[in-house]
Amino acid sequence: MTVRPRRWLTLALAPLVALSFLAAPASPASAEPGGSTSTSPDESGGSVGKNNATLDDVLESSNRRFVAAKAAVTKSTAAQKRLAAEIKTAEARRLALLPEVNAIAGQQYRTGHLGAAGFLLGSQNSDDFLAKAVSLEEINAMQDRKLAELNKAIDDVNKAKAALDAEVRKQQTNLVAMKKQKDAADDALALVGGESLTHGLVLANSPKAAPAPRNSDGGFSPESCNVEDPTTNGCITARTFHMYKEVKKAGFDRFVGCHRDGGPFEHPKGRACDWSLQDKGFAVAHNEDMRRYGNNLMAFLVRNADRLGIYYVIWYKQIWFPASGWKTYHGPSAHTDHVHVSLL
Template identity: 55%
Template sequence: MTAPLRRWFTPALALFASAVMVAPFSVPAQAAPTPAAPTESDTPLLSEVLDQTGRRFLDAKAALEASKKRQGILAAELKKAEEQIEALTPQVAEIAARAYRTGKLGPVSALLNSASPDSFLDRAAALEEMNAVNDHKMHELNAARELADRAKALADAEVKEQEKQQTVIARQKSDAEKALALVGGKRLTNGFVNASSPVAKAAPRTASGGWPAESCSKDDPTTSGCITPRTLHAYNEVKKAGFNLFVGCHRNGGPFEHPKGRACDWSLLKSGFAPAATNAQRLYGNNLTAFLVRNADRLGILYVIWYKQIWFPATGWQSYSGESDHTDHVHMSML
């Protein structure tokens, strides 16, 4: 019996086999049950650590990108304000110098020096216009200075925010590497990425760029169970990209994201699961994995496992030696 078939035995069958070894007796041979999906044991790695670490890493990444975007807007505001200050400062300085040279003549003195009624009216109008221009220039300069001060203060705050998020990213990356080491994680450079893979339609995000929490509220097209809206979106995008072989998503019980409706196992066959036996099957898994990794940020993918390797946003590709070597399916977990 092959290793894949052995791991599909249920705990009850395993217990039965143990009883046979202790007290052997003759029983009719029984056919192995047809597997519905690969089985995977519960470990701290994927059931808790990667879930929490991945979410924090991606939240920090989204916050960092949003902060950089805000900083760019503030930099543009600051540049505009500084240009206004540079243009207005000489004008306001000239107004101040003129007022100093004329001894700061008030409106009454200026009007009394009029030689005629027409001159009086002309001077009154000119004085009113000059005061309006001077007030406007002063107001513009003060407003520009206030804008510059505000932009500088907010830009400084964004720098601190970015430093904070970068610290979170570094810590989550370190935590992920430690966790992956438990299942043979070792950094690899030959991960599955194909720049010619189709670009998937992006799944909805929050206003801040993060991923909203979702419940298992959509019918699973592969089983009678449920999946999250984000998982359904990813499923549809994978199908749209041409990967149309067998797939199973929701699975009751067990670890990982399957019972939460946040994972799918993409088989290499039209029905059931079996390790890659041909170059075409291996290439299918490679191409599917490359598509998922390239579009991970668009789809909200938490991690991908394929052919003894695992891709995680915080670490990239690393080796993987869990109970299932994932040579018979590509595993996709969602946020």
């Protein structure tokens, strides 16, 4: 029979290991909001990135990702409950093993760390030697088993806590994703007047207009009406002419009229244009093509308002100001047959 050498150092350190775990009781797992974002869902996929995606596409895609993130949060919550139960079980096992391991370590300390050779050399005869050898083997086996059980219990606790921390981080990431999708949908709707104004018939993105010249302070100074109006025999400002060219470049090439000698708004000042929904004259939007054209033109102007120096936009009984967003419009015209834009 081969007698295994005793791991005295392991036993000597066992009380310290046990005390260190007793001194640091388990606390609820936590994670900083800025934790791993590897599970973070994809924010640019699907139809949203396409040039012809409508606002309906944006809302549908955002809503689907919101629902997916919410489901992931629910799954993480369930996983956290399961892991918390596993931690409780593993910690109970660890606490149950600590007295036994401490007792073994204490016994070894009291006996002066008697070595295997000294223990066996004290035998009276061969039978006594054999009995002691068997006893020593059994003691070592029991001690090794208890230490192994304690180490496994400690490892189980640590693994469960690490998994719980990962679930918390995953949940927080998905909560952020949920908020981001909700905010993105709300912002997309608010910018172009909401679902009630567009009925979803509007492109999710508009081309970026070339910025109009600004003054040395970065603002837009008042301009005189000194540029020939390409739509009438009147005049418009240089800023209005720049806007006119950018709108045309963006593909809005139906009928438009800018300067008007009389009437309200900025038309007599050469600082406004009315963009029709058809190739000639003006007619109330009575089909999806006209409504979509008006929506997309309005969205282009609003999204590029800062670049073009836009004062306000009126479309379909609603008026948009850069400072206050969309409001109900109660003017002499409902503006259901054209998009009006005024420049600073």
